[in-house]
Amino acid sequence: MPRQDTTPVTAGGAPSTAGRPGTPDAPGAAGPGATPRPKSAPRVGRRAEGRWGWLFVSPMVIVLGLFLVLPILMALWVSLLHWDGQSNPFNGQTEFVGLDNYRALLTQDGLDRTLFATALRNNLYYVLLTVPLQTILALALALIVNQRMLRGRSILRTAFFFPSVTSSIAVSTIFLFLFQGSGAVNTALSWVGVKGPNWFNDPRGVLSLLLGGLGLVDTGHPSGVLADHSFMGLSWFEWLSGPSVAMCTIILLAVWTTSGTFMLIFLAALQDIPRELEEAAAIEGVNRRQLLRHVTLPALRPVLFLVLTLGLIATWQVFDQVYVMSQGAPGNTTLTPAFLSYSSAFGDADYGQGAAIAFILLALILAMTALQRLALRERAPRFRRSR
Amino acid sequence: MPHRTAAAALVTTAALLTATGCSSSFGSDQKTAQDSDAKQHLTVLIASSGDAETKAVREAATAWAKQSGNTVTVDVAKDINQQLAQSFAGHKPPDAFYVNSDQFANYAKADSLYPYGDQVKDTDDFAAQLRTSFTYDGKLVCLPKDTSTLALAINSDLWKKAGLTAADYPTTWAQLKSVATKLTKGGVTGLVVNGEYARVGVFMKEAGGWITNGDQTKMTADSKQNTEALTYVRSLLKSGSMKYATQVDTNWGGEALGKGKAAMTIEGNWLAGGMQADYPKVKYAVVPLPAGPAGKGTLAFSQCWGVAEDSAHHKAAVDLIEHLTTRAQQVKNAAAFGVMPSRTSALAEYAAKNPAAKAWVDAGAYAQGPVTVAGFDKVLTQFNTDLAALAGTDPEKILADLQRNGEQALTKGD
Numbered sequence: 001m002p003r004q005d006t007t008p009v010t011a012g013g014a015p016s017t018a019g020r021p022g023t024p025d026a027p028g029a030a031g032p033g034a035t036p037r038p039k040s041a042p043r044v045g046r047r048a049e050g051r052w053g054w055l056f057v058s059p060m061v062i063v064l065g066l067f068l069v070l071p072i073l074m075a076l077w078v079s080l081l082h083w084d085g086q087s088n089p090f091n092g093q094t095e096f097v098g099l100d101n102y103r104a105l106l107t108q109d110g111l112d113r114t115l116f117a118t119a120l121r122n123n124l125y126y127v128l129l130t131v132p133l134q135t136i137l138a139l140a141l142a143l144i145v146n147q148r149m150l151r152g153r154s155i156l157r158t159a160f161f162f163p164s165v166t167s168s169i170a171v172s173t174i175f176l177f178l179f180q181g182s183g184a185v186n187t188a189l190s191w192v193g194v195k196g197p198n199w200f201n202d203p204r205g206v207l208s209l210l211l212g213g214l215g216l217v218d219t220g221h222p223s224g225v226l227a228d229h230s231f232m233g234l235s236w237f238e239w240l241s242g243p244s245v246a247m248c249t250i251i252l253l254a255v256w257t258t259s260g261t262f263m264l265i266f267l268a269a270l271q272d273i274p275r276e277l278e279e280a281a282a283i284e285g286v287n288r289r290q291l292l293r294h295v296t297l298p299a300l301r302p303v304l305f306l307v308l309t310l311g312l313i314a315t316w317q318v319f320d321q322v323y324v325m326s327q328g329a330p331g332n333t334t335l336t337p338a339f340l341s342y343s344s345a346f347g348d349a350d351y352g353q354g355a356a357i358a359f360i361l362l363a364l365i366l367a368m369t370a371l372q373r374l375a376l377r378e379r380a381p382r383f384r385r386s387r
Numbered sequence: 388m389p390h391r392t393a394a395a396a397l398v399t400t401a402a403l404l405t406a407t408g409c410s411s412s413f414g415s416d417q418k419t420a421q422d423s424d425a426k427q428h429l430t431v432l433i434a435s436s437g438d439a440e441t442k443a444v445r446e447a448a449t450a451w452a453k454q455s456g457n458t459v460t461v462d463v464a465k466d467i468n469q470q471l472a473q474s475f476a477g478h479k480p481p482d483a484f485y486v487n488s489d490q491f492a493n494y495a496k497a498d499s500l501y502p503y504g505d506q507v508k509d510t511d512d513f514a515a516q517l518r519t520s521f522t523y524d525g526k527l528v529c530l531p532k533d534t535s536t537l538a539l540a541i542n543s544d545l546w547k548k549a550g551l552t553a554a555d556y557p558t559t560w561a562q563l564k565s566v567a568t569k570l571t572k573g574g575v576t577g578l579v580v581n582g583e584y585a586r587v588g589v590f591m592k593e594a595g596g597w598i599t600n601g602d603q604t605k606m607t608a609d610s611k612q613n614t615e616a617l618t619y620v621r622s623l624l625k626s627g628s629m630k631y632a633t634q635v636d637t638n639w640g641g642e643a644l645g646k647g648k649a650a651m652t653i654e655g656n657w658l659a660g661g662m663q664a665d666y667p668k669v670k671y672a673v674v675p676l677p678a679g680p681a682g683k684g685t686l687a688f689s690q691c692w693g694v695a696e697d698s699a700h701h702k703a704a705v706d707l708i709e710h711l712t713t714r715a716q717q718v719k720n721a722a723a724f725g726v727m728p729s730r731t732s733a734l735a736e737y738a739a740k741n742p743a744a745k746a747w748v749d750a751g752a753y754a755q756g757p758v759t760v761a762g763f764d765k766v767l768t769q770f771n772t773d774l775a776a777l778a779g780t781d782p783e784k785i786l787a788d789l790q791r792n793g794e795q796a797l798t799k800g801d
Contacts, residue, residue, distance in 0.1 A: 084493065084496070084497040085472050085475060085476045085497070086475045086476060086494070086497035086498070086499045087476075087497070088478075110791075110792070110795050111765060111766065111769060111791075111792040111795060111796075112765075115765065115769070180636050181634075181635075181636040182636050198633075198634065198636070200633075201633045201634065203775075203776065328768075328772075329772065329775070330633075330772075330775060331772055331775060331776055332769075332772050343764075343765070343768075344765065346468055346469045346472055347468070347764040347765065347768070348493070348762050348763075348764045348765050349472065349490075349493035349494075349497070349761070349762070350762065
């Protein structure tokens with residue numbers, strides 16, 4: 001699938017970019033779009049084709065519908081109920097509460113909203129740090145192992161990819177040991193005279209630590225504008241305090257484990273860039289930085305979108321690391337919406353609320369992806385297949 | 388493309404209809420017809436603490452099966468809360484199972500548990516505070532399978548090194564504070580406990596307060612007594628003579644005691660097994676918790692033997708549980724995997740056999756049972772989270788939050 005999407009861009013877009021580095025595509029580039037499609041089958045034939053098409057894809061459609069669309073619709077229904085999980089939610093006897101579950105999470109002051117807002121804040125910082133870091137690291141690794149002159153390329157590729165194939169549970173457990181108060185990391189830090197924090201038990205936000213260190217805010221007793229205003233039950237200070245030290249450790253783990261996978265995707269895309277492009281650029285006399293900026297990166301744009309989207313979705317759904325490493329502790333600073341959904345469903349037997357959290361998360365991911373698609377769209381609209 | 392939309396709609400509708408058809412097996416909410424066969428097959432789900440417990444329960448169940456002519460399968464759960472929730476929703480629950488006290492009210496409220504307390508003759512023999520915890524709507528729903536209480540465990544070597552003798556075992560808060568200060572030096576902290584209400588709560592009880600009132604219908608979290616208790620704990624935490632287990636790189640008080648990082652800890656009778664297994668060389672003494680302003684206080688924990696409302700074998704399951712909780716069986720279990728009997732009569736026999744556990748046994752007389760209110764899991768989790776930050780927070784704020792969150796959960800639970 002990605003390959004199909006990649007071809008028209010690299011073939012159609014890259015040469016013009018390589019020819020005139022830095023300049024956006026001329027408006028005239030929209031020209032090809034005006035040319036009529038090469039062939040257009042008769043209307044009737046196309047309809048018959050459509051029917052056959054549906055027939056052929058029907059097994060997949062039914063499987064997807066039964067195991068994907070239908071459960072999603074069922075969950076949507078459950079999110080409108082006060083369902084304790086002990087009866088059939090579809091026989092009309094379960095109490096229908098409308099949007100109450102959503103209201104408790106978004107507008108009503110209470111523990112539910114505070115927890116949800118905390119989870120959102122934590123996950124937002126997690127996404128903001130993890131996605132750019134893992135993408136940049138993956139790209140850098142891919143560029144390194146893509147060099148033709150590099151010795152031991154395959155060994156390096158394996159080494160970089162290794163964290164991705166290791167079970168996340170095993171990696172999480174190892175990290176727990178490494179980052180203990182008297183663990184390997186702190187021992188290493190003590191050699192250079194740094195006293196490391198008790199990583200997984202440190203609920204302090206790094207931003208507030210930073211500002212506190214500069215003497216800008218009193219972290220123990222925040223006051224003024226930041227403490228007086230609140231949004232969704234959390235004060236501005238709490239929103240702005242940044243990821244906790246514990247959360248940073250989980251971010252580190254996520255970046256380390258996922259960058260290998262994305263490196264592989266980037267590597268595949270890099271090897272797809274025609275050599276002639278680089279040669280042409282070399283003849284133009286560009287240096288390596290210019291080559292990267294004006295030839296390689298534009299050619300990687302669709303893959304970059306793919307990696308960012310996958311990263312964004314995965315990071316908003318982070319669950320297993322949290323489940324294994326912290327279960328939301330310390331001080332709820334590693335609580336994420338996915339984990340909150342699990343704990344309200346299976347811990348409090350409040351499946352309606354759990355489902356509601358899942359749907360808010362879904363809406364959030366869709367919105368973020370749409371936003372990102374908008375930001376990464378090609379600057380000049382160019383003709384694309386309409387379907 | 389209208390025809391495509393139509394086709395998609397058609398397929399979706401067809402799939403929905405099929406699934407609705409399938410979902411009839413999701414179960415009607417009618418009462419399950421009772422099986423009256425002489426030979427029935429029962430399934431039992433337990434959350435075992437280890438091989439010893441699994442073996443003991445299996446043997447007891449097999450003995451009952453032989454004697455009654457039924458058959459029993461005992462399964463060990465990996466995550467019992469989640470497995471039970473799923474089987475309740477699917478209306479295919481095991482016949483008898485362990486119920487954790489934090490989930491008890493959720494199940495009872497949803498009528499998933501068959502209340503069998505009135506069918507058992509000598510329920511008075513079970514510890515009163517545990518019966519209260521497992522009572523819902525005035526009915527004793529299930530029988531506590533065993534019990535544990537908290538006491539103060541002391542590392543004998545560290546105690547001696549600090550120049551203290553058996554006469555110095557603390558009996559009041561003031562004494563606890565002074566010995567904790569004396570014991571704290573170098574890598575040793577005077578008192579190390581888990582940072583959760585299930586440990587710190589003993590001080591609330593000793594000050595005369597608790598999270599809820601006696602029959603768990605009202606929150607009493609923001610009382611003066613509770614504030615006094617948390618203020619005391621906070622002063623210990625701030626002075627450094629008391630720390631939470633995670634602060635000294637341990638998972639629980641027993642580990643801190645065994646590794647010599649803690650001179651004292653507050654733990655239950657499972658400590659005996661844990662120390663035996665991990666730190667057999669470390670000597671320790673178990674003494675009653677020091678009394679607070681309102682006298683002695685401690686917490687009791689338990690799980691109960693639930694019978695599923697949806698089970699077709701109510702009578703047989705109750706019979707099996709009666710067999711599993713007899714005095715003789717409880718004494719046997721105590722010897723096999725170190726739990727304390729929940730029957731008062733068996734407890735006396737246990738105390739005679741295990742003089743070292745005297746403090747835990749005696750604590751049963753003034754112990755507070757676990758909080759069992761539907762939807763309280765998150766309230767108490769939040770309380771634990773707040774307690775972890777007690778050193779830097781105002782106790783009154785923590786208790787006010789607990790009061791507010793608990794009241795909300797109580798209203799929602801009704």
